[in-house]
Amino acid sequence: MFNDIEKDFPAHRPRPEHAELALQGIRIIDFTHFIAGPFATMILADMGAEVIKVEAPGRGDDFRQYPPIVPAFGGGVPYAWTNRNKRSIALDLKTSDGLALARELISKADVVVENFSTGVIERLGLGYETWRESNPGLIFCSVSAYGRKGAFADRLGFDPIAQAESGFISMNGYPDREGVRALSPVMDISTAMMACNAILGALVSRARTGKGQSVEVALFDNAVLMTGYAPLQQLYTGNEPTRPGNTSPDTCPSGVFKATDRSFLINCGNTQIFQRLMTQVVDLPQVAADPAYATNKDRVAKRESLFALLQDAFSQHPWSYWQTRMREANVPCGELRTVGEAIRAPEARDREIVTRIPHPELGWVPNVALPIRYSGTPLADPVPAPRVGENTNDVLSEWLGYDHERIQGLAEAGAFGAASIHSAT
Incomplete structure (x- = not known):
């Protein structure tokens, strides 16, 4: 699969032995799927938080189905990109036992992150109001499309929709044709960064006050922010931004030129x-x-x-x-580089942006690092994303103190999926 991986990318350099992690000791329950939520919790996991990803038995996060599929990953490469350094527990939240386990895990958590459709987490009995008294230090982050309240709270949303409705697409491309979306999920990634920042701010507040709080980040709100200073320019001038192609409407010369070779x-x-x-x-x-x-x-x-x-x-x-x-x-x-050229470029190698990390089945797999460099609390060493429910036994044992017999009984009762029996990992 990766014939040139040892030639193209250096091995990841482990952080110094016994080095502390920035979020060491923070426990997070992750009920998110696709990109914005999982990428936010992955950043926190890279910072050292213990992130338990709760997935539906069998299929797991729908983002696992995005190609290319790698059987050894238990899903696709995009899923691996957003879920390293986490552990996965499979819970059937449609069963009373599965739901009870989710509640017990939340009672032990510092942070919950969810991006269900509006109202789902409340119908499950797992919403923020449920925990205000029993777990007053809990930080509860919801990532949604258009917010959890208001006339549009019921709307679903994905990155391209946010690009379209925020005006972002209207700003990009060439003036003689319709606007062009960014292929990269820029709204999802930036929403994840905002959610991560919001959670970190809430953790700092809790350290001072002892109190948790609810946190909300909406994809649409963030997408409007991602149009940069264009909204204020429009408000002051009344003019809509024009699509400048690869030039800039504000500075000159700024644009693409051709040498003899590229x-x-x-x-x-x-x-x-x-x-x-x-x-x-x-x-x-x-x-x-x-x-x-x-x-x-x-x-x-x-x-x-x-x-x-x-x-x-x-x-x-x-x-x-x-x-x-x-x-x-x-x-x-x-x-102007292709993606393949960029990740193999001297700048990328010098910064060790892409490295190779060990995988139990594939030997080596590539890893794209976060652009964060701490001097005192280096990021956690990257561990590949888990398969669905890979860590169910360990999590229940470590967090809740369940023994093998109790876990076996829950498996047979269907808490981890119909007729599912998980072996210890």
Whole structure:
């Protein structure tokens, strides 16, 4: 499967022995599925929290079905991307025994995270209000599409819908055609980051007050935030953002150019960078001195002529030539890469963004790290995502003190799925 993994990616370097973790000792019950919820709890797991993912017996999280499927993962690669460093317990919440186990686990938890459809967690008897008195320190985070209250609380939502309805799609692409969605689930990922931040803030508050609280993050709310400063620009000017393609409506020159061998992007965010580009990189000091290009506003107005001058210069040499000159002149630039090129790039290797980690069946598997570097509490060493219910026995034993006979009885009663009997892991 990974013929070149040892050549392409370094082995993960374990954190220093006995190093503490930032969220060491924090227990989280994870009732989430797909991306936004699971990615939030994975960040917390990477920080050292003990995350127990509650899944439906058999099929588990529906995100397990996203391709490519790897049997050794118990699902697809996308699922593995959002669920490392967790343990999985399979509970049939339609049974009284399964529901009772969920309640008992929550009673031992510091944090609960859920992204069921609105009203489901309450119908199960597991909502925040249930725990305000019995577990007053509990932090209860709900991730939803349009919020848990209000006229749109019943609506389902996925990343592309949030991109569409927030205005995000309208801003991206080229002006002569309809807006284009981002293929990357940017709204899910950023919503996960927001949920993680909200939970961390609630944990800091609890450390000070001793009290937990409910936390809510909505995909739509976050998607509007992800349109950046465009909403305020629209409010002040009345104008909708135009789709600029690979250029910028606010700075110039900023866009894609072609060397003799490949394309690259430059971004001149201010006049000082523009001056360095013209005098130290493309040897056009007369353009740098031309009053017609003196200010950013001037350059935006004359974008076409300026781009033509630059493209004529860039077409004379390969990317390696221009990259060296721009780096020396401190002009922000970057080659246009594919995903495969990016994860194998020198920058990615230097930062150890992608490493290989051991897997009990496959030998080595790749791992994409979080962009967080702690000096005192390094992130947890990555452990591959679990199969459905892989850790059921261990969790019930460690968290609830159940012995083998009691777990066996619950299995036979269907708490972990019809006629399911889990062996210890």
